[in-house]
Amino acid sequence: MRRAKYAALTGMASLALAAAGLAGAAGPAAAQDIPGVASSTANEFNPWSPQQGGHEYRHGALPGKQQHENYKKWVAAHNQAAATGQQTLSYGGGVDGIGVQSGHSKVYLVFYGSQWGTQSTDANGNAKFSGDSAGAAGATQQMFKGIGTNGETWSADLTQWCDGPNVASGAVSCPSNANFVPYQSGGVLSGVWYDNAAASPAQASGHQLGVEAVNAAAHFGNTTAAANRDAYYIILSPHGTNPDDYQNPTTGYCAWHDWNGDTTLTGGAASSPYGDIAFSNQPYNIDQGANCGVGFVNSPGTLDGWTMTLGHEWHEMMSDQNPAGGWTNHVTGSSYNGQENSDECAWLKPGTTGGAANVSFGSYGTFAEQASWSNDTNSCAISHAILTHGNTVTVTNPGTQNGTVGTAAGLQISASDSATGQTLTYSATGLPAGLSINSSTGLISGTPTATGTSGVTVTATDTTGAAGSTSFTWTESTSGGGGNAVTNGGFETGSTSGWTTTGSASAPAAAAHTGSYGLMLGSSNPTTDSTAAQTFTAPTGSSKLSFWYSNTCPDTVTYDWATATLKDNTTGTTTTVLPKTCSASAAWTNTTATVTPGHSYTLTLANHDDNYPGDPTYTYYDDVTVS
Numbered sequence: 001m002r003r004a005k006y007a008a009l010t011g012m013a014s015l016a017l018a019a020a021g022l023a024g025a026a027g028p029a030a031a032q033d034i035p036g037v038a039s040s041t042a043n044e045f046n047p048w049s050p051q052q053g054g055h056e057y058r059h060g061a062l063p064g065k066q067q068h069e070n071y072k073k074w075v076a077a078h079n080q081a082a083a084t085g086q087q088t089l090s091y092g093g094g095v096d097g098i099g100v101q102s103g104h105s106k107v108y109l110v111f112y113g114s115q116w117g118t119q120s121t122d123a124n125g126n127a128k129f130s131g132d133s134a135g136a137a138g139a140t141q142q143m144f145k146g147i148g149t150n151g152e153t154w155s156a157d158l159t160q161w162c163d164g165p166n167v168a169s170g171a172v173s174c175p176s177n178a179n180f181v182p183y184q185s186g187g188v189l190s191g192v193w194y195d196n197a198a199a200s201p202a203q204a205s206g207h208q209l210g211v212e213a214v215n216a217a218a219h220f221g222n223t224t225a226a227a228n229r230d231a232y233y234i235i236l237s238p239h240g241t242n243p244d245d246y247q248n249p250t251t252g253y254c255a256w257h258d259w260n261g262d263t264t265l266t267g268g269a270a271s272s273p274y275g276d277i278a279f280s281n282q283p284y285n286i287d288q289g290a291n292c293g294v295g296f297v298n299s300p301g302t303l304d305g306w307t308m309t310l311g312h313e314w315h316e317m318m319s320d321q322n323p324a325g326g327w328t329n330h331v332t333g334s335s336y337n338g339q340e341n342s343d344e345c346a347w348l349k350p351g352t353t354g355g356a357a358n359v360s361f362g363s364y365g366t367f368a369e370q371a372s373w374s375n376d377t378n379s380c381a382i383s384h385a386i387l388t389h390g391n392t393v394t395v396t397n398p399g400t401q402n403g404t405v406g407t408a409a410g411l412q413i414s415a416s417d418s419a420t421g422q423t424l425t426y427s428a429t430g431l432p433a434g435l436s437i438n439s440s441t442g443l444i445s446g447t448p449t450a451t452g453t454s455g456v457t458v459t460a461t462d463t464t465g466a467a468g469s470t471s472f473t474w475t476e477s478t479s480g481g482g483g484n485a486v487t488n489g490g491f492e493t494g495s496t497s498g499w500t501t502t503g504s505a506s507a508p509a510a511a512a513h514t515g516s517y518g519l520m521l522g523s524s525n526p527t528t529d530s531t532a533a534q535t536f537t538a539p540t541g542s543s544k545l546s547f548w549y550s551n552t553c554p555d556t557v558t559y560d561w562a563t564a565t566l567k568d569n570t571t572g573t574t575t576t577v578l579p580k581t582c583s584a585s586a587a588w589t590n591t592t593a594t595v596t597p598g599h600s601y602t603l604t605l606a607n608h609d610d611n612y613p614g615d616p617t618y619t620y621y622d623d624v625t626v627s
Helices: 020-024 065-077 136-146 155-158 206-219 285-292 304-319
Strands: 106-112 119-121 127-129 188-197 231-236 256-259 278-282 355-358 364-370 373-374 380-383 394-397 401-402 411-412 414-417 426-427 435-437 443-446 452-461 469-478 500-502 521-524 529-537 544-552 563-570 575-583 589-594 600-609 618-626
Touching: 065 589, 106 136, 106 206, 119 600, 127 136, 127 188, 136 188, 136 231, 136 304, 136 364, 136 521, 155 304, 155 373, 188 206, 206 231, 231 304, 256 304, 278 304, 304 364, 304 373, 394 452, 401 411, 411 618, 426 435, 443 618, 521 529, 521 600, 544 600, 575 589, 600 618
Parallel strands: 106 188, 106 231, 231 278, 394 469, 401 469
Antiparallel strands: 119 127, 256 278, 355 364, 373 380, 394 414, 411 443, 426 452, 435 443, 452 469, 500 529, 521 618, 529 600, 544 589, 544 618, 563 575, 563 600
């Protein structure tokens, strides 16, 4: 279903225009002076709404601060103040089957028009533009990178909203079998495009903005409806432009969001061959000063309103992707009728209940944001519990870890999920310098660069937002026990230095398990025996030898194989760490063995090829560590 003209707009989904000089601008004298507005108050349309004049597509569009004050005065004068409890949102039944973004959001930034100036790169690796004196571009990229990191709970309000066939139109809460918005762990920024093929229009229509969003979908390769189901395109107009007349002193706004198929867009709907396209109109509203939020939270706070607007529109898009099929206010007679979750909490002053505040996204920065309405708490929430809706993620504790500075490390984290069909995303805090975790596989790897003991916490999060964590200590030390630990165990020198080799032994990039290089024993051409051996002393505090191997063996173990042995030179005993193995899958596999601190060991990695034409056998080895 589609939304009719909103009865009221008070959110930031469209922070209206801001010039300080507008504070004294004369507004409509009275409702009866406006054509088409009845003298009775029951169905009067607030003339200070950005949707006045047929702009109903400005979903969630919020008047700027001055328009907002005029708006409230009009509501009070016409006896349209909402009663307690009339902020409750309800489900709109979906548009084209879409209500909310029930997957991991993919945010694409489109810097629209050559007026952004010359592009370069800032200190954070973000796109930077000479026509952006306020640094809005960098802040935008950092903010969307930071959502769902640092344990932030500003975005967790979204985890209460849902869609799907099990959610009835008009529902005010979600059944357990709904499709919920997951917690957006790990950031949502998916791409940046500077479309400088031409100048941005001085006053782009809604249709033109929609067309630009469709063009962006093509640019980013999202050319199917499935690819755009969780995509969102922010069309950022440059300084000095007036997209969709956002600077209008009466019906101005600061941003809005919509979808391409809305026929009420100025100029009409924008055709898409790629499915429904969710997008927003983000003017360079810093030009409008305090009326669009400059200085609202901080001083001077140049980017306060900018980031509040971005966050406002993203929140509303997530909970109402194709307006108004998602969650909006349908309470008859409420002054909030027609509003979305962020509209209902806009312009609440810092320090007040549900007021705007700075939100930390860890290393990505701290940004001014506003609260959004929560049905489950019946309040405006700048922070909300992360709802997981029954799923349980369990991360297996790997125990205390020890390593040696300068020696490559590898630790595979394992996790399970009580729900089926979930994809886990891994993150970690407190890792020793030089180590990182693969967000897709959970493998911690790298070469530590500093000594010390760290408290490490690893978190696995599924696509519903359910998360589980485990904590352990990791100590990195210098080599000890009268000898050296494994040298060049990650082969990152691009050579076999530190190893004694025979036969065909090299360190190509193709052999890497992690990093840039790995060890290759054998060849893609038939050969014979190839080995790499190293003698080392297990450091103090160590207990384990570990390495990864990948064997390519088109023959059988009778004729060709990989193998590895570990000789304890102190005791004279030899352990077969890797029994003879012949595998056609070439999958990477981890192998470990126990070591005793202070003992001298010789590790021998081997590949045997019977030199028979047609079935050459070779083995990759990498990430040899003692920890």
